[in-house]
Amino acid sequence: MKIELDSPQSLSLERKIKMHEAREAIIDRLAQDLPTNIELERFLRVVVxxxxxxxxxxxxxxxxxxxxxxxxISHEWRADDDIPSSEGTRIPVNAEKLSEHFDLTKPIVVNDTSKAKxxxxxxxxxxxETRSLLVLPIVLNKKVIGLLGLHDTNDPRxxxxxxxAFLESIASQLAIGYQYTSLYVNQERESKRTNALLEIANTLNSHSDFKIVSERVLERAVELVASDYGxxxxxxxxxxxxxxxSFKMNQGKEPNKVLKMIEEHGPALDLEPFPALADILKEGKTLRLLDGELPLPIKLIFNSQFGGKAAxxxxxxxxxxxxxxLGFVWSELIEFDDHDVALVEGIADQIGTALERDKLSAEIMRLKSELDEKNKSEIIGQAPNVSRAIELAxxxxxxxTTVLIQGESGTGKxxxxxxxxxxxxxxxxxxxxxxxxAIPExxxxSELFGHEKGAFTDxxxxxxxxxxxxxxxxxFLDEIGEMSMPAQVKLLRVLQEGEFMRIGGSETIKVDVRVLAASNIDLEKAVDDERFRKDLYYRLSVFPIVVPPLRERREDIHLLVFxxxxxxxxxxGRFVSGISKEALRxxxxxxxxxxxxxxxxxxxxxVIIASGRQIELEDLPSAISGKAFEMDARAKEERARAASEGRSIGIELELPAAMNEVEEAVxxxxxxxxxxxxxxxxxxxxxxxxxxxxKLGQYDEKKKTKAANGDG
Known part of the structure; x- marks a missing residue:
């Protein structure tokens, strides 16, 4: 469509030469970039x-x-900052209806918009915001894939x-470049998605404990999709x-209100008030949540409680x-494309496939989530003596029944x-x-049984x-072994008869209380030393439970560390990539x-010291690291002594271990x-x-690389 186009003047020879040189420069630049360094945004900005x-x-x-x-208007160039900017502007005209009035496959020319009828x-x-307008279609396979606009904003032109004609020839070149770039970018994204899913699959296969694996997978997935949390x-x-x-924040993101909600209301969510989540599970389709598309009440909750703009x-x-x-939330509004959805669905499928392969882990995970909700327990451990304590409890x-829980300080009584x-x-x-x-004798x-007004000075x-x-x-009476003899007498009466009197009172008070007692001292020995009443000890120890010290359940240390x-x-809110084998040992x-x-x-x-890298032996308290260094020095001395005496000596190897790790140790x-x-x-x-x-050079290089990457 051409509007108000008067009889045109001709371009000067010099102008024609400059335009053709510029066109060749554009094409050459694209030809150089297309095979090796394609980036769609950069390509389009170069064009305009x-x-x-x-x-x-x-x-x-x-x-x-x-x-x-x-x-x-997605991309824009302006001759100077005084020219009005229109980048990001949406033109509220349906393209199909617009095509009824304008032939979008041909140039639109308006020399002076003020004279347009x-x-x-x-x-x-x-x-x-233009005075003179030229719009050229970018057509590929008879389909308009974009429009190129040129404007003089103040004066007619x-x-x-x-x-x-010249610009039409460039537009045809741009269409080919745009197609090539889009194909390349899509292939790159597909390749990255495939690599990302392969990495997730490798992580899923890296450990037999799916709880640990799911934590690692979610941490990596949050990085891959660049969400705030997952x-x-x-x-x-x-x-x-x-x-x-599992719940993971992205590196550098501060813990938000979601963590507080989890702490306050627990990790279980009733699905009845959230039919959209139930529909996802029923229909198997991914839900896209965008801030602008939500009803106002839900939008407010999504923004304020979940810190989200998109999910x-x-x-x-x-x-x-x-x-x-599997869910991911972003604090900034983004528009999801099919690649984003495919990546999230791919990660969800990988998790499902891994669990299907290991149905035992899936069932354990499901049952554990129910047990955790029921037990409200934070006991971490699989050692037989810990499992026995949990079973008895x-x-x-x-x-x-009154229960006496015995164990050293810090065991988890x-x-x-x-x-x-x-x-x-x-x-x-x-x-x-x-x-x-912790309370003075x-x-x-008074703390246990209360007191009447005036019973003592205060x-x-x-x-x-x-x-x-x-x-x-x-x-729950912790450190019951520290209780005074008079208090022990009153406690025995409550346990036997369910009644007591306040200090300074004469009224007998009846209560229905289940007593759980704990002690980090040997109460039987305290009885022998006459520091604890024998009758109270027998009354308390009807059902004893012993919590083992950590040195007697070393197989649980890995679980506890992670x-x-x-x-x-x-x-x-600090990121730590893991812990070295030396530190774990x-x-x-x-x-x-x-x-x-x-x-x-x-x-x-x-975690505080090693922020941004993995935990090394040197990051542990000196009592722990010093002991390890001492053991290492002793092992070296023993090897040297064995050599001087002409005898052989064995070495300890930690299994499982890769062959190259075994070789390095030997x-x-x-x-x-x-x-x-x-x-x-x-x-x-x-x-x-x-x-x-x-090989020694390789070991040194590996050590340097770890140090340079902040991993050691």
Whole structure:
């Protein structure tokens, strides 16, 4: 369509030469970039800037179709900053309706928009903030894939036939370049997606414990999709609730209100108020949530509680059945394309495939989510002595029997007490805890049994004790071995008769309280030393449970380390890539006089020190790292001594281990044995000296690379 095009002037020879030189420069530039360095955004910006300069226009822009078939200015070049910008502008005209009035496959020429008689032309000019307009189609396979716009914003301009023909020839080149670039970009994205899913698959196959694997997979997936956070939820058997299996924030993102919600309301979510989530599980389709498309009440909740502007939620299916949901949330509004959805669905499918392959893990995960919800327990461990303690706790939980929990300080006695209470049938009633060792002897009786007004100097008002507060529920008495003899007498009476009197009172108070007691001292020995009443000891020890020290359950140290790593990564908001084998070995070999609590403190400290890299031996407390260095030095001395005495000596290897790790350990141990003599070491190893030097060089290079990458 051509409007108000008067008899054109001709271009000067000099102008023609410059235009053709500019066109050749554009084509050459594209030809150089296309095979090796294609990037769609850069390609389009080069196009509008080169053409705008070449045509000496005020503004050059690229107009593309949106998903809802409207026109949007996606890329722009301006001669200077005073020229009005229109980048990002949406033209509220349906492209199909526009094509009824304009032939979009041909150039649109408006020399002076102020003289245009067609109101649609004036509306278009107003939307584009232009005085003179030339619009050229970019056509591929008879389909308009974009429009190239040239503008003079203040003055009329006569667009010459030769200029239009010239630009049409460039537009045809751009269409080919655009197609090539789009194909290349799509192939690149497809390749990246394939590599990402392969990486996820390798992670899924890297460990037998799916809890650990799912944490690692989610952490990597959050990085790959560049979301603020991600979550994996598991359906219970009733399919009415979904429990949080894993939650990961992206590196550099601060923990948000979602974590607080999880802490306040627990990791289980009732699906009934969220029919959209139920539909995902039922229909197996991925849900796209965009801020602007949500009803206002839901939008407000999504923004304020979840910190979200956009989200993708995909179903995880095992054996064709709904198993859970994988979700990612972004704090910035983004428009998802098919690639984004395919990547999230691919990750969900990988998780489902891994669980289908290992149905035992899937069932354990489902049952564990239900048990965690029921037990409210944080006991981490699979050692037989820990499993026995948990089993005993669950067996006695729904009775009224008094339980004595014994174990060293820091072993987790309170967690066993929690497990009993939350499975006792009293879990909705009061759960009162008191540390007998932390309260002065003179105040302990008052704390437990209360006092009447005026019972002693500071008793200005009547006060209920902890037994009254716990009526109908559970009272946990920690460090009961520190209780005074008079308090022990009163406690025995409560346990036997369920009644007591406040200090200074004469009224007998009856209560229904389940007592759980814990001690980190040997109460039997305390009885022998006459520091604890024998009758109270026998009354308390009707059902004893012993929580083992950490040194007697070393097989659980790996689990505890990774549990605390994830816990303090989330709490501190710091990223730690993992822990070295040397550091993990030192943790396993340490004696842990402070038990699990000491281990937790060591990991919390290491996460802070090793922020941004993996935890190394040097990041652990000196008591732990020093012990490891001492053991290493002792092993070297023993090897050197064995060599001097002419006898052989064995080495310890940690399994599982890769062959190259075994080889490195053997070579280094042999060098210790030969006191660094490489010639002798190569003879003992039956390898050439050059081979030995080459391998030692590789080990040094690996160490340097780790240090340079912040991994060591």
């Amino acid at each position: 800037s080169e053409i705008g300069r070449m045509m000496q226009a005020d503004r050059c822009d690229l107009i593309q179709l949106t998903e809802d078939n409207e026109l949007q 067609d109101p649609k032309v004036r509306m278009l000019a107003k939307a584009l 006569e667009w010459l036939h030769e200029e239009i 979550a994996l939820g598991v359906l219970d058997q009733s399919e009415k609730k979904i429990s949080l299996q 993708l939620v995909a179903p995880v299916r095992v054996g064709g059945q709904a198993f859970g949901l 669950l067996n006695v939980a729904d009775t009224n 309170e967690l066993i007490a929690n497990l009993i209470h939350y499975n006792s049938g009293r879990e909705t009633n009061p759960y009162v805890k008191i540390n007998c060792g 003179t105040l302990l009786e 008793a200005r008002a009547t006060r209920k004790g902890r037994f009254e507060e716990a009526d109908g529920g559970t009272l 549990h605390f790593l994830e816990l303090y990564k989330e709490k501190s 030192a943790l396993v070999n340490y004696e842990w006089s402070g038990n699990v609590r000491e281990l937790e403190n060591a990991i919390e400290r290491a 070579i280094k141990a042999t060098l210790d044995y030969t006191d660094g003599d490489k010639s002798r070491a190569s003879r003992l190893l039956h390898i050439g000296r050059k081979t030995l030097y080459r």
